[in-house]
Amino acid sequence: MGIKDNSKINEYIDNICSYVKFKESHKEIKDELFTHIEDIVDENTQRGLSEAESTSEALKRMGDGEAIGKQLNIAHKGTPDWITLLLTIILVNAGVCLMYLMQYKNSYKPNDYLFNHSLLYSAIGTVGVVLLYFFDYSKLEKYSKYIFIGMCLAFTVIFFIGHPKNGSLFITIGAFSFDIKVISLYVFVISLAGIFNNYDWTKKINLVKAAGYLFIPLILMIEVQGLAYCGIYIITFIVLALKSGMKKRYALYIVAFNIICSLFHLIFEPYRTARFISFLDPLSDPTGITYMGAQMYHITHTSGLIGHGFSSNENLLKLPSMESEYVFSFIVHTFGWLGAAVIISIIISFIYRILHISRYVRDSYGRLLISGLISVFIVQFVSNILMNLNLFPIVGVALPFLSYGGSLGLINMLSVGVIMSVYRRRSLSA
Template structure:
């Protein structure tokens, strides 16, 4: 009975929405791995899904404060792994982002997203004004992994690090004028930033404007993705029947472009249901802000929400040809153990916060009656 009580304390609305999202990922990875003749990818994906639920249930039993107190050590360990990638990382398609641990390949840059949100949630409540020395510490904390990640190179992930930070600063109460000033600074320095980009990065950005200008190069993925989604029609071609994915016209179908596989095989109705699940999933996470008590809880929830929102939005817009091609996976859908486990840890910590907050009233009542 006590064991069942542990499960009753979880937010099953959020978890059921998560299960629905993961189901789309299972179907998508099955189709993509089948076309590539690599069923091992599908088996690994199922293992990652199973591990994600184990992580969620285990972390839900831990107190948020205990996890938060370890944030600096988690960050330093993750930073060590990130630097280690540059020294002895595995190179794939000219990018060195993975670390081979023998039994598994991990991508430390994915785990760094969680580390930065946790550490920011720990440090930011102690900052009272922008001139505080801790602000410089926070800038330093974000700058190092961003620079290291850019060296891999991985511009998309490096830029992703700063999305939760901006949202968390806004939630903290930083005045709008500072965000406007930052935006103007970015706009003014954009020519310099453009010159610092590598040629292939420039081509990916220009491909959004006119993908057919480089049909067999930077525009190829976007064109094939749009064709796949558009050819799905209303109801789709059926699972394992998508021509773009099964005939391998669509690159990276099991990772960055898995939404294209879903669109082709499940059609407008399937993608609409998926987007609806994602919408309510995000809405449920956002609702946690109403019950959060401490600043750290509020900041962590806001950081996690913004990261999920950003990655879902960018990935879907990318597959529709409305955003440059960047290496940002679709959370809980794209194949990839590091991404799946990172986001599972976030959900597990959210479950921990939910259980503590929803159990506050009865616990206090018992303490008062006892006294």
């Protein structure tokens, strides 16, 4: 009779598990306890003890079941990381407040659309975070390839049906509108985490497949003028590939290849070359190619430490899409560099916290998920802020949580929900 059929051992282990509130960890706890007890029983049997004596001695050596159960309950607490949630709530609510200030204090697009929709999307996102927190993220891993293929097919179908205008392609469901390139970016990243978990990079066929996982999404996003999102995807792909065991020289090949492609792209589209160079001297053509850079330059150089408050500013109101790509310029103008420093500090704390909690996740798939999602966040935060400071070329990337954008804001919050789901199960190895 094996130890798993021993009623005395099963009773002992069930008693321990009764003190562990996180029920999803029970199976792993039982397996670990059975293995440990089996080792002690085998050791006692080799010493010449009978099966009954070996079992009694093993349970005695294990210790008091109640004490062990309470210790395991602490170790396997399925609780969220309240600091990450608090930082997320602060950023989301700051974004909603910014939309309110833009509309009612600066007379920017004077209607209720920005504020009301920001409030609505933040409420829906909050519900999404709660639902995803209780969702078992590990169930996604075995469907990762199908999710990737399904997203590619959906993207293609929507592209031909939607007939994108001016490079934009949106899915409209009632009063809600979702940008396909934003949704696809996050879906591709989540699917890559599952595909690359336990990926064998030594096989040549897998290298060929990896090339497909890289270039197919890029081609799709280029078709809807999502060059900025292509850059985010490339960086995230490299991060996930390296963390899953890809050799560093392959990452260098990818970077070199994309640099060459980017140079050819700039050569064959001269206006992009001019746009790329213009950020070096934003005042060289303030009524032409450097118009946006000139406006941001004047805002950042005249706002001072505490900003202009809610007084009108000609340069500020001339910024198109101020509620999305240029919301950081609005922060600098209104609250000055002191307000900008506060926002940047919160963003850095948010990034640091997620990187910190990822170290406690035992499951390799969970760690890859967090790595992929935080990479997307970091690239968006950094590129947007630097762009608003004229330290990076103008790209169509919004500031996560703070910028207006239904699909972007919602999917950012859902991403935090996925991260919280991983953290809730951080003590589980699979």
